[in-house]
Amino acid sequence: MEPFYLGNLRVPVPIVQGGMGVGISLSGLSAAVANMGGIGVISSVAIGLTGNSPSHSDSYAERNISRLREEIRKARAATRGILGVNIMTVVSDFSEMVRTSIEEGIDILFCGAGLPLNLPSYLGNGPNPRLVPIVSSARAASIISQKWYQNYGYVPDGFVVEGPNAGGHLGFKPQAVDDPGNSLDHILSDVLEVTKDLEAKHKRPVPVIAAGGIFSGEDAFHYMQQGANAVQLGTRFAATEECDASLPFKMAFVNAQESQIKVIKSPVGLPGRALFNNFLKEALNGDRRPSICKHRCIKTCNPKTTLFCIAEALISASKGEFSNGFAFSGSKAGLVTHISTVKQVFETLKTEYCKAKSLAGKR
Template sequence: MKTLTIGDLKARIPIIQGGMGVGISLSGLASAVANEGGIGVISAAGLGLLYKKLSPNYTEAGNLGLAAEIRKAREKAKGIIGVNVMVALSDFAELVKTSIAEKVDIIFSGAGLPLDLPSFLKKDSVTKLVPIVSSARAVRIICEKWKNNYDYLPDAVVLEGPKAGGHLGYKENQLEDEHFSLEELLPQVVEEVSHFEEKYNKRIPVIAAGGIYTGEDIKRVMDLGASGVQLGTRFVATTECDASDAFKESYIKAEEKDIEIIKSPVGMPGRAIHCNFLQKVKDGLKQPKVCPFNCIKTCDISRSPYCIVTALYNAFKGNFENGYAFAGSNAWRTTRIMSVKETISELINEWKRSDQPTLSSR
């Protein structure tokens, strides 16, 4: 596998561990991936719940928690550490400021277009900015806005396809449409990015994400022009993943039919593993219409059957009567828990095998 270069950062292997909230990818998982030569990513989502002891104010607790996680990751790892901050989060600006102040290597940002992300950088900032998109059009809008308003271009771009876990940047009817497959969209995004690279003489690597599970998958998308890949689901069933054992077991126990598309209170479709809680939602679950967090800009509590941050936090703790696990389309292929080192070694070996010429092609 070739190295992945993002600005002046060089990852020994072109693998980014996707940010997963609430609490699934914190300093434990991120530092383990960074130590193996990849890019580890802390999810900023829901940290106000995980760190509620630090402050009764959800936003303040979340920012203190994010700073603590970045520092813990730095203590454990010498490699590249990133943070995923969703645009849809109400405390997006505060979390971005905290990440930059803590000199995190990279901010990944999706679940909306991060049109003002460069505005938070200061003259001495070292943090790289990487938007997560679902189309070539989104790349063009971001690049034009950033260049015109801030004289800045993305340091890389993540294209997340419709087979990803969690919230999806697609309409539900697009999720199974081949015109919106990662393989169809990737060359379009690579071409769009190349226009800005050539015009402004800046290298902007494109990272492929969504449904990438094996080394063969990695080789396939890199052959289509990706400079690297982002994987989330494959890293859940690792000993270093920050989720509870029950959360990890939900991936191992899942069958293909259990992976389903849900309607999130956020207003986007999401991919999750079916469980008792989601069945109750389908059966008409209604929870009290009180929101103690106001954590997501687009969440209308008056129309939401449940609080999503509480549901995801419950799942993180292993409580599936009151929560559910987001998961990618290949989560059902998970068979056992192994270390991050073993997982990455397996991915590299799979990639090497797929890179060998077959007898018929010799």
């Protein structure tokens, strides 16, 4: 597997661990991935609800700020590798999460779930992170590139292209998730056209990271043959020893059946791929409506009409309390057979990748 560059940052192994909230990818998982030469990513969403240390503030945003600081510092202390923070554009404390990550000297900001149109406005004169939007269409990649250049003279440092087989929130209309025209192969090739134009215009590389349903080294080889510079994996890293969630959360992936993996409507206003369970059945029946909105975490969630509180459901699941929550999951969760270490995942991916490459060479 070839190293790749994000701006002037050399990434030794072209594997990115997708940010996973709430409380799934924190310092433990991200540092382990960074130590293997990939990019480890801390998920910032509702991070203040994670951890056991008593909070010094009642404010949701302040708790998120201090927990994010804490997790970035813990990860930094555990690795000299490359670290990113994932920030969903629809969260109510987007500005606070971006500013805190920059103050803590994070290497990369990954922003999806909406178009992060004002992201470059947060950059200062100090050491700045590379900015990598997560997109699910060439149109989104074009709009972001145009607005960033027009308003800030900034060219994206790269893109994550996330297809419909990813876990978590999907950047598609519900009816478009299964449209073969939206397969990762298709949208990757469309986004590569956009980045080729950007590279020609601005005379600098704009690497592309493919994501969504990538599980094996053979999958990684396939997308890198199509032109991706790297791949992003979520589900495969959820069932690792270093993953920051509880053991029952990880075991939900080991025990996942193909038939359980479903696309649901999330309170965020986007479809989301998840492991369907009794909680979701009851929630979608209208039996889990929250009586109050405690956090106001998502700009697009209407607490009066939402069928369930997404922050509470995800934090419960991370602790293994599936009677009150559920796990997001990519389409390949059925392939998880056991809990591995991050090192084992990297070694397996590399071996499978090399095998796929040598087979392709013989054809």
